Amino acid sequence: MTLPTITATRYVLPLREGGSLPGVVEGNDLGTYVIKFHGAGQGPKALVAEIIVGELFRRLGLRVPELKLIQLDPAIGKSEPDFEIQELLIRSAGLNLAVDFLPGSFGYDGSAGNPGDQAMARILWLDAFVANVDRSWRNTNLLVWHKNLWLIDHGAALYFHHSWMPAEKFATLPYDASDHVFSIATPDVPGVDAELAAAITPELLTEVIGLVPNEWLEDGDRERYLDYLTARLDKRSAWLPGGAR
Template identity: 45%
Template sequence: MDLRTVNVTRYIMPLREGGSLPALAEADDDFKYVVKFRGAGHGTKALIAELIGGEIARALHFRVPEIVFLQLDEAFGRTEADEEIQDLLQWSRGLNLGLHFLSGALTFDPIVHQVDVQTASQVVWLDALLTNVDRTIKNTNMLMWHKELWLIDHGAALYFHHSWENWQKQAVNPFLRIKDHVLLPYASQLEEADNRFKQILTEEKLQEITDAIPDDWLTWAEEGETIQDLREVYFHFLKERVHHSELFVKEAQNARKALI
């Protein structure tokens, strides 16, 4: 998997309030990107979740904005007037992550926008796999662009990596929080999604995606662990979740029955 690397040339504006402070910026390829900064909130772990979540979604043929590596120069942001943003930019020197900006896209609203049961089931399956806690009615993290559904913002996925304790046990977690998923009421074809997606997410594909994690983002190794050890944990976590997908599929089905 070959992701492009570009350089940030202009900070345009912060996109919303909150701990992560993503921003709209321009790069030296003349495109605009939504930037996720390594110096924000959960640091590089949020960038890893964004990378893995987005590229797994792309492998499953969802529409996802192009993901790029964004290089932030040491001198960048020194003239920024807002002290909080200036600090964020200074803490984020080096390799960050960007998603191609979808100009004019609308936030997905389940009351306004219709999603067919196949698509709903597939998105629910994806988020159950990724243990993504952040695709709810309050924050759908989906966009409508040119009348098509696009998935964004997977930084809250893979929450096991915030502790690293018992990751093997967490890999077979049925993911109870799927009950809050915005598309769960419409997800009536979870078994069909399961059968299809397990064929796509081979060990080779998962290895390809986890191999794309930059060494520079794997800097919290415990004593005796190497960067490659950490990368392998992500691979084995995902492999186990795919292998035991019946656990989270059943949980989602039960949660849906309780809703409808």
């Protein structure tokens, strides 16, 4: 199983949020996407995290915009008048990540209503599992689209892979839920623990890790991701928000 691959046909505009400078592009399938560049600040590892985390969350019932791989011709970059963007486009020639663009969506700020105790607890549990440090009220990385909540931007998760800290250290690394947008759901997290832990099987992890393109990985990386995430699942009493039940 692989992610669909498309080709960028036109660069539309930059999204000047954060340091990675994603942009909106059109694809040869007539779709519109947010493109995440392998040549941006944290390189392809951020895209690896986007795929593993996004596809894991999707399989566990959360809404994540569809992900595709997208080929970028450097010729698109050469016609861009903004030097910073032109440089990024040329540097990112080749395979990048495309995230389905949700027209008319807006950032979640609480005004759209409470998504429910269990939904908040599931999101908090999963963010703690993948060590996602980027879901605070300052930057929720949540969109409201057609009255539903959608999760985006998971490139800051799985940060162990930037230095490959020892797997046993990551397995028991505490998660600070106090800054999480759904920190109020902390008491409800133990109630969803057994269900989510049982659903994250080695087969499921192998499937989502297998969606990452070879060119974004080094030899042995797939096995490392599986080992690290399996170890963290086994040691969840050390990081579970709200404490183990």
